[in-house]
Each structure stands twice: as structure tokens, then as C-alpha cells.
Amino acid sequence: MPQGPIIDRLRIFLVESPIKMARAQGVGSVKGSVKRVLIELTTACGLTGWGEAAPWEVFTNPAEAAYATLDVYLRPIVVGHPARRLRELLAKMDRAVIGQTDAKAGIEMAVLDILGKAQGVSVADLLGGRVRDTIPLSFSIADPDFAADLARMHSMVPAGNRLFKVKTGVKPHAEDMAHLEAIRDAFGDTVDLRLDYNQALAPFAAMAVLRDVDRFRPTFIEQPVPRRHLDSMAGYAAALDTPILADESCYDAADLLEVVQRRAADAISVKLMKCGGMLRAQQMMAIADTAGLPGYGGTLWEGGIALAAGTQLIAATPGISLGCEFYMPHHVLTEDVLEQRIPHENGAVVVPEGPGLGIAVSEASVRHGARILAEA
Numbered sequence: 302m303p304q305g306p307i308i309d310r311l312r313i314f315l316v317e318s319p320i321k322m323a324r325a326q327g328v329g330s331v332k333g334s335v336k337r338v339l340i341e342l343t344t345a346c347g348l349t350g351w352g353e354a355a356p357w358e359v360f361t362n363p364a365e366a367a368y369a370t371l372d373v374y375l376r377p378i379v380v381g382h383p384a385r386r387l388r389e390l391l392a393k394m395d396r397a398v399i400g401q402t403d404a405k406a407g408i409e410m411a412v413l414d415i416l417g418k419a420q421g422v423s424v425a426d427l428l429g430g431r432v433r434d435t436i437p438l439s440f441s442i443a444d445p446d447f448a449a450d451l452a453r454m455h456s457m458v459p460a461g462n463r464l465f466k467v468k469t470g471v472k473p474h475a476e477d478m479a480h481l482e483a484i485r486d487a488f489g490d491t492v493d494l495r496l497d498y499n500q501a502l503a504p505f506a507a508m509a510v511l512r513d514v515d516r517f518r519p520t521f522i523e524q525p526v527p528r529r530h531l532d533s534m535a536g537y538a539a540a541l542d543t544p545i546l547a548d549e550s551c552y553d554a555a556d557l558l559e560v561v562q563r564r565a566a567d568a569i570s571v572k573l574m575k576c577g578g579m580l581r582a583q584q585m586m587a588i589a590d591t592a593g594l595p596g597y598g599g600t601l602w603e604g605g606i607a608l609a610a611g612t613q614l615i616a617a618t619p620g621i622s623l624g625c626e627f628y629m630p631h632h633v634l635t636e637d638v639l640e641q642r643i644p645h646e647n648g649a650v651v652v653p654e655g656p657g658l659g660i661a662v663s664e665a666s667v668r669h670g671a672r673i674l675a676e677a
């Protein structure tokens with residue numbers, strides 16, 4: 302039995318990318334630039350796969366930790382491994398290092414990119430085949446300057462964008478209420494409004510706040526309270542008409558089992574960097590589907606490589622039906638490392654055609670599209 306392509310080189314790039322706008326998102330603020338790690342795997346037969354670890358230090362790890370994990374601990378496991386034995390590779394990485402889900406997700410996407418290219422099929426094909434060709438795009442209203450966000454909405458809505466997620470709980474409640482009112486006044490029900498508190502509310506006073514914002518008919522309210530307050534989340538899910546979505550409360554399948562058992566949410570945000578990759582995300586969605594919880598395609602600060610992986614995942618995972626927030630390369634990063642950006646059409650992300658992740662990346666496009674802080 303031939304074992305197929307063997308991975309014989311791992312290269313990593315710690316990169317920093319400038320961003321166009323400040324983002325204030327409750328758990329942390331970002332201004333100026335974001336860091337992430339890009340991964341290039343090459344096989345002995347000359348195939349190349351790209352991956353990306355896009356951690357955020359308030360959510361998973363610092364980017365420097367992902368870089369060190371890849372360089373020191375995962376390199377000896379990955380180099381020499383047959384690309385086809387991916388699940389075995391994931392198990393070995395888990396035995397070698399606990400956590401570090403972003404680094405492991407980055408390796409997995411590079412391996413799947415190679416396997417797709419080797420067979421002439423897309424990663425979505427490897428994950429079961431497409432159930433959708435486009436994914437509705439949600440844009441986050443998170444600029445400290447709300448007027449700037451409202452102006453963005455006035456140009457995005459006519460272009461077909463319908464999904465907007467307001468980062469509430471960063472400013473005083475009265476300001477949030479005024480902003481939600483301004484959005485509904487300007488756009489009525491043509492926009493699908495979602496709210497994300499990023500754990501900002503204290504359980505002590507959250508119910509009154511949530512009942513207040515409920516009147517703006519959001520599609521869901523994401524993570525109103527800190528992640529471990531599952532019983533409080535269950536209370537809001539039971540009391541409110543608006544569904545409650547778990548993000549920080551639900552990193553992986555073990556978290557999800559607890560969310561389901563305690564009825565703490567009606568939906569979940571799936572992020573490759575939280576759960577450790579596409580296979581783990583599909584494992585989570587098997588649980589979520591069974592429990593009747595739809596998924597939403599969340600992000601940290603991913604660039605085009607990781608978002609291509611997210612796009613392939615959602616294309617092949619029916620339960621992730623609430624859209625995605627894959628807007629970074631089009632709206633936030635001033636540049637990206639792909640030779641061509643993944644197209645957005647009519648308020649949706651178009652799942653790229655072509656083998657593997659469906660994107661073109663090269664060392665030249667990486668050096669052109671990001672500032673390299675370290676490489677190994």
C-alpha cells in the first residue's frame with residue numbers, strides 16, 4: 302500500500318499586517334496591525350500546501366506562542382509524516398502539545414491543501430462535498446466611531462450586504478440602544494441584525510439589558526456574559542425570544558457537550574482557531590446538528606489562507622447555516638498574502654473553485670502582502 306506524499310519541509314512566517322480601522326470588541330481592542338503565522342508545507346514529490354495560525358492573545362494564544370509551538374514542538378512530528386495519515390498526525394500533535402489549537406489548525410489546513418492538490422479535488426470535496434456555493438457575509442459593527450460604521454453600512458447595504466453584527470457592551474447601554482435604533486431607522490428590516498457582547502455583561506444585571514435590546518429583533522445575541530456562566534446563559538435562552546449564541550463558552554466539542562446538556566445556547570460560533578481545525582469543526586457540528594443548534598462561521602483575525610479554509614469547511618458543513626464573518630481581507634486588512642482575494646458577490650463569500658484550498662499563494666505573494674517579523 303503506497304503511503305502517498307510525504308511532508309519533507311515545514312516553513313513558518315510570523316507576519317504582521319496593518320489594518321484600516323480600529324476595532325473595539327469587548328474582550329480586546331485592535332488598532333494598527335494584527336499578527337499571525339503562515340505555514341508552508343512541501344512534500345518530497347514537490348506539492349505545496351499553505352496554512353495559517355491566526356490566534357488572538359485574548360482568545361487563544363499570542364501569535365509568537367503559535368510560532369514557537371510550530372517551530373520547536375510540531376516540526377519534528379510534521380516533517381517526515383505521510384500527508385494522507387492526517388488523523389494520525391492530529392493525534393500525535395495532541396500528544397506532544399496540549400492546546401495550541403491555532404497552530405494545529407494551521408498544519409491541518411496545509412495538509413488538506415496538499416491532499417486536495419494531489420487528488421485534483423477541493424478541501425470541501427475531501428470534507429464531504431459542497432452543500433452551498435456562497436456563504437452570506439456578516440460585517441461587524443465594531444468601530445469606536447459609530448458614525449464611520451453607519452457610513453460603511455450605507456455603502457454596503459446597496460451592494461447587497463444584509464448581515465451586520467453589532468459589538469454591544471463596549472460602550473454604555475444607552476449608547477448601544479441609540480445605535481441600534483439608528484440602524485433600524487436607517488435600514489428597517491432589510492438588514493439582519495445580530496448582537497455580540499463578547500462576555501461584557503455581568504450576570505447580575507444582564508437580563509434587563511437583554512430584554513431591552515430584544516425589541517430590535519436581533520437574529521441572535523452572542524455571548525452576553527463571561528464564558529463559564531452557562532447557567533445564566535441558559536436563563537436568557539429560556540426567557541428571551543431571541544436565540545442565544547455561544548462563542549467564548551464553546552471552543553471545542555467538550556465545551557459544546559456541556560452547552561447542550563445545560564441548554565446554555567441555541568446556536569454556536571465555530572472558529573477553526575478555537576477548535577483546532579476543520580475535522581474538529583465537523584465533529585462539533587455533528588453534535589450541534591443532533592442537538593438542533595445551528596453554527597455560525599466566526600473568526601479571530603484571519604487572513605485569506607485561513608478564511609479559504611473556513612470557506613471550504615462551511616461549503617461542506619450543512620449545519621453552519623448562519624453565515625460567516627470572513628470580511629477581513631476585503632474590509633479590514635490593507636493587504637493580504639493571496640495572489641487573488643476570495644471574491645465577494647452580492648453580500649456573500651464565493652467558495653473558491655480549484656483543488657485544495659482553492660487559492661494561490663507563493664513566497665513572493667507572502668513577502669509582498671505582509672511584514673515578516675520572523676521566519677524559520
Ligand SMILES: [Mg+2]
Binds near residue numbers: 549
Ligand atoms: Mg464573538
